Amino acid sequence: MTDVGPVPPNSAQPVPASYLTLRGIRKSFGRECVLDGLNLDVSEGEYLVVLGPSGCGKSTLLQIIAGLVRPDSGDVKLASRSLDRVSPKDRDVSILFQDDRLYPHWNLRKNLELACDRSPVKKHQSGDPVLELAQRLNIGGLLQRRPDEISGGQLRRAALAKALLRQPAVCLLDEPFAAIDTMMREDLISLLADFPRERGGGCSQTSVVHVTHDGEEAMRLADRIVVLGGGRVLQSGTPDDIYRKPQSLDVAKAIGTPPANMIAGNQVRAMLADRYDQLVQALPGCHDSSTFIVRPEHIRLALQTDVSDRDGDICDGQWRLAATVLSSRFVAGRWLASISVDADRELVLTVSSPLEIGPAGRHVIAHVSLADIVCVPG
Numbered sequence: 001m002t003d004v005g006p007v008p009p010n011s012a013q014p015v016p017a018s019y020l021t022l023r024g025i026r027k028s029f030g031r032e033c034v035l036d037g038l039n040l041d042v043s044e045g046e047y048l049v050v051l052g053p054s055g056c057g058k059s060t061l062l063q064i065i066a067g068l069v070r071p072d073s074g075d076v077k078l079a080s081r082s083l084d085r086v087s088p089k090d091r092d093v094s095i096l097f098q099d100d101r102l103y104p105h106w107n108l109r110k111n112l113e114l115a116c117d118r119s120p121v122k123k124h125q126s127g128d129p130v131l132e133l134a135q136r137l138n139i140g141g142l143l144q145r146r147p148d149e150i151s152g153g154q155l156r157r158a159a160l161a162k163a164l165l166r167q168p169a170v171c172l173l174d175e176p177f178a179a180i181d182t183m184m185r186e187d188l189i190s191l192l193a194d195f196p197r198e199r200g201g202g203c204s205q206t207s208v209v210h211v212t213h214d215g216e217e218a219m220r221l222a223d224r225i226v227v228l229g230g231g232r233v234l235q236s237g238t239p240d241d242i243y244r245k246p247q248s249l250d251v252a253k254a255i256g257t258p259p260a261n262m263i264a265g266n267q268v269r270a271m272l273a274d275r276y277d278q279l280v281q282a283l284p285g286c287h288d289s290s291t292f293i294v295r296p297e298h299i300r301l302a303l304q305t306d307v308s309d310r311d312g313d314i315c316d317g318q319w320r321l322a323a324t325v326l327s328s329r330f331v332a333g334r335w336l337a338s339i340s341v342d343a344d345r346e347l348v349l350t351v352s353s354p355l356e357i358g359p360a361g362r363h364v365i366a367h368v369s370l371a372d373i374v375c376v377p378g
């Protein structure tokens with residue numbers, strides 16, 4: 001975690017509500033346009049997760065908020081105050097970098113105490129906040145060690161502790177769980193989800209902007225998710241909205257493990273023949289040039305019992321597809337199966353019991369409720 005500054009010199013005045021606003025942010029590196037007129041609002045105390053694939057500009061965005069990279073154009077405001085001429089050290093912002101380093105010649109306690117010393121709400125902290133947080137992060141016994149005397153995962157937790165102890169108006173976390181093992185990642189997700197964001201003494205709450213490419217991490221932590229793509233915000237919403245109502249293919253791809261099944265509208269027409277019109281009537285806005293999104297957990301299987309089951313059908317609010325089981329395997333408490341629904345189309349589904357799938361080669365009917373199908377353009 002790199003501390004990018006104490007509170008502004010006029011901090012004797014009441015700290016105004018933290019409210020971060022980015023308008024029309026553009027940034028190119030050479031010919032590569034990374035951010036293309038991006039707009040973003042973060043409420044006070046909000047935990048915002050910015051989700052997007054590698055290279056889409058997430059780190060650049062955080063560095064612009066921290067003042068470490070200057071945008072080509074656009075404006076960043078914190079609590080209605082433009083940060084344009086405010087240096088990184090005078091923004092009330094801390095940032096945890098992907099490859100963060102602590103001061104190498106100091107032990108962890110001294111590194112972490114520095115964050116407390118620079119906290120604008122230091123006087124409201126009681127007890128030993130360094131030890132308390134270090135213990136929660138399972139590095140309480142390492143406080144006398146220098147950064148080169150601990151492992152990469154322990155160093156990452158120490159850097160996270162530094163970001164949290166500082167209690168800034170805005171805490172920026174760049175892939176905070178990189179290089180952390182699964183068990184510790186679970187602990188850290190719980191810790192971040194429950195971590196009090198009050199800054200004490202009547203000060204505002206810390207807002208968090210956390211960037212990641214991991215959709216599950218985003219869903220578990222975010223008050224709100226912003227999906228980034230093409231240098232802009234593709235969609236912003238609660239985790240539930242982003243998951244259930246993606247408005248584009250890129251958003252649908254950003255979240256869900258295993259990924260959603262995506263079937264082109266013209267393939268659906270070929271699969272359903274004369275029943276296709278029935279399907280699109282039931283799904284307003286769907287047509288040949290749409291992509292139909294079907295989440296793996298929304299497919300249910302039943303055995304084929306009748307010759308008529310070999311044809312696709314729309315019946316009782318369900319799309320029924322004749323299918324053949326290709327394979328299945330057990331993954332973390334559920335079964336992941338692959339079925340073929342026509343010569344060159346496979347669907348992936350997840351179920352809780354292997355009995356529902358049966359052996360490879362079994363002829364089944366796949367049921368999908370029409371209410372669970374989402375259509376997006378393209």
Ligand SMILES: Nc1ncnc2c1ncn2[C@@H]1O[C@H](COP(=O)(O)OP(=O)(O)OP(=O)(O)O)[C@@H](O)[C@H]1O
Pocket residue numbers: 029032034052053054055056057058059060061213
């Ligand atoms: N200082 C720089 N000079 C030139 N190009 C840069 C610079 N910083 C970033 N880029 C380029 O800008 C693009 C966005 O980079 P950025 O690190 O912001 O993406 P990201 O979404 O954080 O990626 P990741 O998830 O892999 O960390 C990349 O193509 C990167 O190569």
